[in-house]
Amino acid sequence: MKPFILLGALLLSTPLYAAQLVLELGAGSRTWQTEELLKHPQARTITITDDVSYKRNMSYRAVPLSALLTGINADDHLQAVALDGFAAELAAAPLLNHNGAQAWLAVEDPRKPWPPLAEGKPSAGPFYLVWSNPQAGHISPEQWPFQVASIKKLAAVxxxxxxxxxxxxxxxxxxxxxxxxxxxxxxxxxxxxxxxxxxxxxxxxxxxxxxxxxxxxxxxxxxxxxxxxxxxxxxxxxxxxxxxxxxxxxxxxxxxxxxxxxxxxxxx
Incomplete structure (x- = not known):
């Protein structure tokens, strides 16, 4: 294969960037890469009605957050930290819920980037905590952290x-x-x-x-x-x-x- 053809094939098969999500959950700690999450066996395409950050309906490739919270119990406390330092304090119980309001980790596919949050701003990616049926759980906008870099298990506030x-x-x-x-x-x-x-x-x-x-x-x-x-x-x-x-x-x-x-x- 000619060098320029090989280079083109590599560019087409390689994500535009590599993002990672760090989960510090004690025994269940691990780091997830974008591609791993997009291929997660529980990943699916979901539609979020009236998305808190985008103010309109949005479609995402997402994984139920509960599937990633290995070893976390309902009475635990978590903190989601964004790239810009925003730190959302989150009770674990709603994040583990499978009925009513359900938490999802939306994963931005670098080949299909999300729109910017506003003119001159980045998107909500690479990882964004979104909720289906949030009204059922009285979910606050502060429980929708975007540009998430890590999720940590911590002591209560x-x-x-x-x-x-x-x-x-x-x-x-x-x-x-x-x-x-x-x-x-x-x-x-x-x-x-x-x-x-x-x-x-x-x-x-x-x-x-x-x-x-x-x-x-x-x-x-x-x-x-x-x-x-x-x-x-x-x-x-x-x-x-x-x-x-x-x-x-x-x-x-x-x-x-x-x-x-x-x-x-x-x-x-």
Missing amino acids: AERFPALRPDPKLAANDPVNQGFALFQKNCLACHRLNGAGDAQFGPDLNIPFSPTEYFGADFLKRYIRDPQSLLHWPQAKMPGFSATVLPDAELDLLVGYLKHMTGRKQQP
Whole structure:
């Protein structure tokens, strides 16, 4: 075979890039390559209605995430870390679910790249955690991390970051503790509080001041619902949390947690 023909054959048979997903799950740890995942025996083409990141219906080649979480139990805690440092805190139980809301790892085929997320932006690939029937599990937009680089098994948030904890004298079902759970689900991927957390995006929500100290309650809730309605900033990254995603009762609990933590400030 002539050299240029051989080179052409190699280019046609080789992916445009090699991406890898690192799973740090203890005994089940391993690294998956793009091609391995595309050929996974449980891989299939799925359609996601009203995709959170693309704001339209999308079709993906995807693997049930549960098929990759070897050795993970429902009471475990995971963290999905994106290429840009976004760190989504994820309870394992919903990720292992086979009914109702189901988690999938969408895998970008380099021969069929996904569209960019916005003009001048990359795609959601190479790996993107998506959900079928998310309404059944009350799945938050923060539970759709894209450009995922690794998924790690970690201790629960309260164990890793004691500075986030409400007053330990409060009952487990106290509204403040309910708000703390909502903070972990909806805010901790982008924000720290008292300097605690793995996020690298938004500002600290207690040091030096909590937003409950410089926003009136109604304006803070309005800001959470639609950040651009209060502070118009074209480069802002914070999404709005609609009442479908974060009902009014849950928004009140979240704000209640933030107010409570103003009395528990700890310098980083």
